Amino acid sequence: MNTTGARRETLIQFAAVIGFFVLWQVGAATGWVNRDIFASPADLGRIAITQLSGGALFVHIGVSLLRVLAGFAIGAGLAVFVGLAMGSSERIRVILNPIVEILRPIPPLAWIPLAIIWFGIEESSKVFLIAVTAFFPVVVNTYKGVAGIDRTLLRAARSFDVPASRMLTRVALPAAMPDITTGLRIGWSLSFAVLVAAEMIAANSGLGFLITDAMNQGRFDVVVFGIVLIGSISVATDAIWRKVIDRYLLFWHRGIEAAGG
Amino acid sequence: MNQAAHKIVIDGVSKQFIAASGNTVEALRDINLTIGENEFVCVVGRSGCGKSTLMNMIAGFLKPSAGSILVDGAQIEGPGKGKGVVFQNLALFPWLTARKNIEFGCKQQGVGDERRARISRELIDLVHLTGFEDKYPFELSGGMQQRVAIARALAIDPLLLLMDEPFGALDEQTRMGMQNELLRIWSSHKKTVIFITHSVAESIVLADRIIVLGANPGHLKKEFKVSLDRPRDRLSPEFVELEAEVQDALD
Incomplete structure (x- = not known):
């Protein structure tokens, strides 16, 4: 896409979001939307100011992000490693593939009871849950990426005497990077969604807890605020991911959109 | 002829593959060929004549089912070790x-x-x-x-340069430009070159010697020595005549 086209698209997207909030505000002001159970944007603005001035909000956001980062780093890191092994060794693939395929379709939330039994209700159970969530999309995409590397690329590397022990890091890893980054982005957004759900079930801090806590206090406006906040943070972190990927991992590529991301 | 004078000696090489159906497919049968130091050899043949298989064996990616290939008197152990390859899809x-x-x-x-x-x-x-x-x-x-x-x-x-239809994907204009480029590069960096192509004209523009492979199974059909001075005029009577001869051998 050319720059003017991209800028046009960004403008339209901004206008759409603003238009949505304006409609919502108008609906609330005219009484078409019941403000008791669904706060208006203006209400959210007021809540944001009180929440931000209290400082507790930063703790909730920070705690949630730290949990996702820790779990994601463990799960995705392990997944890249396992995926590379599966993609480059037929024997490892044959052994691990059935196990991955059995565990993969299990909704991550089904692990919550076990996570609590194994790790208690402290941080480690949440980190475990995120690690499990992030693992599968990353392992599958990494494995597919490595298995799908053009054979002549590997032959070219061999014709330049790349030793077998270095093939993985010098050729397979960069060649599979477009697929790996796709897996990372999917893994990240899933991790974030699962974390909020987990925090709603068993936690005393974090964005999920913010929502359940507000619900228990009958503060439905804060519930709506929490929902909008979670959406915004998810969008923002994905945007950061894209920038990081485009700049550091796929700088040699046509860009993340062309990679099917 | 003295064996030491040859850069590459291909001696009684055959190659069979096991196809997905389980049948054995004979790709190449009894290829005997010697290539001299700094010689530019083009291998021409229709698709399925085993020309890429032959190149992949010289490059060390595949092992012959029978026979041997020597480069500088030594058996090929595998890819690399100075065997430069230009791939069809570039890679x-x-x-x-x-x-x-x-x-x-x-x-x-x-x-x-x-x-x-x-x-x-x-x-x-x-x-x-x-x-x-x-x-x-x-x-x-x-x-x-x-x-x-x-x-x-x-x-x-x-030690040698193996090129597997490297210009196949280019438009005719660019292709002719690249052929001239390659000859210019080759004249300043003398190498033994094995160049695979299905274009007869390309082989005559480039080669010192043209090897024509036949199909089913791939076998050595005919050889042509090209003694025209470079750069070669595609429209000269000698060029056109040779083109017809090579084309004849192909059909």
Whole structure:
């Protein structure tokens, strides 16, 4: 896409979001939307100011992000490693593939009871849950990426005497990077969604807890605020991911959109 | 003839594959061929005649089912060790710039930074890529990618250069330009070249000698020595006559 086209698209997207909030505000002001159970944007603005001035909000956001980062780093890191092994060794693939395929379709939330039994209700159970969530999309995409590397690329590397022990890091890893980054982005957004759900079930801090806590206090406006906040943070972190990927991992590529991301 | 004078000696080479159906497919039968030092040999044949199989065996990617291939008197053990290859689909490393692609082989061999930079600078100059050396492959035109691939293979100062239909995907105009480029490069960096193509005209423009392969199974059909002076005029009577002869041998 050319720059003017991209800028046009960004403008339209901004206008759409603003238009949505304006409609919502108008609906609330005219009484078409019941403000008791669904706060208006203006209400959210007021809540944001009180929440931000209290400082507790930063703790909730920070705690949630730290949990996702820790779990994601463990799960995705392990997944890249396992995926590379599966993609480059037929024997490892044959052994691990059935196990991955059995565990993969299990909704991550089904692990919550076990996570609590194994790790208690402290941080480690949440980190475990995120690690499990992030693992599968990353392992599958990494494995597919490595298995799908053009054979002549590997032959070219061999014709330049790349030793077998270095093939993985010098050729397979960069060649599979477009697929790996796709897996990372999917893994990240899933991790974030699962974390909020987990925090709603068993936690005393974090964005999920913010929502359940507000619900228990009958503060439905804060519930709506929490929902909008979670959406915004998810969008923002994905945007950061894209920038990081485009700049550091796929700088040699046509860009993340062309990679099917 | 004295065996030591030959760069490559292909002796009674056959190759069979097991097809997906379980049947054995005979790709090549009893190939005997010698190639001299700095000779430019084109292998011509229809698709399915085993010309790429032959190249892959010389490159060390495949092992002959029978017979032997010697390079400088030694049996081929595997790929690498100075056998430069230019692939049909180029197989440039997309995550490396043109310069880094060209330096890739030297880096694997542990050539020092300074020497590596000098080699790539010379080659970038030779293949006319100055100004594009820091571009990634996707930013380059087909002809430029082609030149990166050739420079990358030359950078390791290979014993021999194997080229598998490298210009097949180019339009006719670019292709003729690349043929001239290749001859210019070859005249300044003398190498033994084995060039696979299905274009008769291309083989006559380039080769010292043309090997025609027949199909089912792939076998040596005929050889032509091309003694026309380079650059060769595609419209000269000698060229046209030879073209008809080679075409005849192909059919």
